Amino acid sequence: MYHFKRAPRALFLVSALLAGSAYAQTVKIAYIDPLSGAFGNVGEVGLNQFKVVIEDINKRNLTGGPKLEVIGFDNKTSPQESLNVLKKVIDSGIRIITQGNGSSVAGALIDAVQKHNDRNPNQSILYLNYAAVDPDFTNSKCSFWHFRFDANSDMKMEAMTNYMAKDPKIKSVYLINQNYSFGQAVSRAAKADLARKRPDIKIVGDDLHPLGQVKDFAPYIAKMKAANADVVITGNWGDDMALLVKAAKDAGFQAPFYTYYGGGLGSLPAIGEAGEGKIKQITEWHANVAPNKTEKFANEWNKKFGGPPAYNTFYYLRINTQMYMLAEAIKLAKSVDPKAIALKLEGMKFPGDMGEVEMRTTDHQLIQPLFISTVAKAYRDPKSTEKTNNKKGTDKEVKYDQDNSGYGFKTDARIEAYVTAQPTSCNMKRP
Secondary structure, eight states: OHHHHHHHHHHHHHHHHHHHHHHTSOEEEEEEEOSSGGGHHHHHHHHHHHHHHHHHHHHTTTTSSOOEEEEEEEOTTOHHHHHHHHHHHHHTTOOEEEEOSOHHHHHHHHHHHHHHHHHOGGGOOEEEESSOOOGGGGTTTOOTTEEEOSOOHHHHHHHHHHHHTTOTTOOEEEEEEESSHHHHHHHHHHHHHHHHHOTTOEEEEEEEEOTTTOSOOHHHHHHHHHTTOSEEEEOOOTHHHHHHHHHHHHHTOOSOEEESSTTSTTHHHHHGGGGTTTEEEEESOOTTOSSOTTHHHHHHHHHHHSOSSSOOOOOOHHHHHHHHHHHHHHHHHTSOOHHHHHHHHTTOEEEETTEEEEEOTTTOBEEOOEEEEEEEEOOOOTTOOOOOSOSSOOOTTOOOOSTTSSEEEEEEEEEOHHHHOOOOOOOOOOO
16 A cells, blocks of 8 residues: 555656756757748848847746757758658657748648647647738638737738728729748738728729749739839839839839838848838837837847848838747746647737737737838938948938848827728637
8 A cells, every 4th residue: 555655746746856857958849930941031130030039038047948050951941851850850849830821831830730749749749830820820721729810911901901991092092922832921011901991992904913023023014014003012022022022113114112021131232222211010119119129139140140141121020029938838848748838828918029929829820010111211310421222311210221231110190909900711620
């Protein structure tokens, strides 16, 4: 009888020691995004930001014990390659993944992670999505194991068209987007929202083009000019954004662009002064938001990664939000188990740099403030001797430029989190 009673206690102590050891371990996070090809530069910028924010988390011990480490995996923006990478990640014992570039990739990963976790409940994978914004991912395709830290495309379009609807000068809109689930969602939402808010506005063009394959957008710009478009709406990102605005500049096309990623890598250097007052974006942050709690972090990041030959300005506030919330969830759970972390993430209200954010329990969609901003010449102190592309800026609200272009963004409107939140059709299967 004596031994019978002691055995469970011994097992309990061993289990506790193992759990404590696991909690103290380094938590590896697989970054599955393009590190080569047409969008490799975008992926590299994101990976560098993950490294810097994780360095800050580890330095300040925000997890309450475990260290974090990010490991980059090149998926070449391919869903199939991403699934191959996921298998390698699982085999290596990594149980948290993050990805953002390409909703086609995100859709494949959500499905694969759900199936793996259903089959292997003791080896579950947690998927943190920082940028893939197809609305289906937090509606019909929602998953307990998927958390999105960017506003979905419908949320962004709702805010963007609210702003556009107030401009009586807009009578005709041209849509151009990448031909995959995200670009199709942008096109669909733009048409639906404008028809509801401004039925007098005509859609004079609706182009979908291959992702990352168009090298010259001049023919598309010619169509926009021929259609006499007052405004262009685009969800293009990466080189597809930079080349599009460059073609507009070269053709002297004057209509404003309402964009999701107009401030993305390489866009402002490509268009330069032609974008002033014409390129708008909707984001969760930009460098000239005031007051700006992210300023110090962004400046330190820019010093480390923003120099020549490629001037890459800090861009993704949502990466920081994601990783600080992950650290908090690990701390609250006192565990590195994906399910335990997920249970602490859902419903979490967190003091983000732009105001409180909330990870909605019902669909795992982050609800956060958004900003509409327009390209403007960055302020240049006449007494400054610093080398810069900007020599004439006088608007002190535009303190920082983007990618050493001499141009930055000036806030037009702040849209509060409760305004951007939309109903969800998610019927989540919970473990």
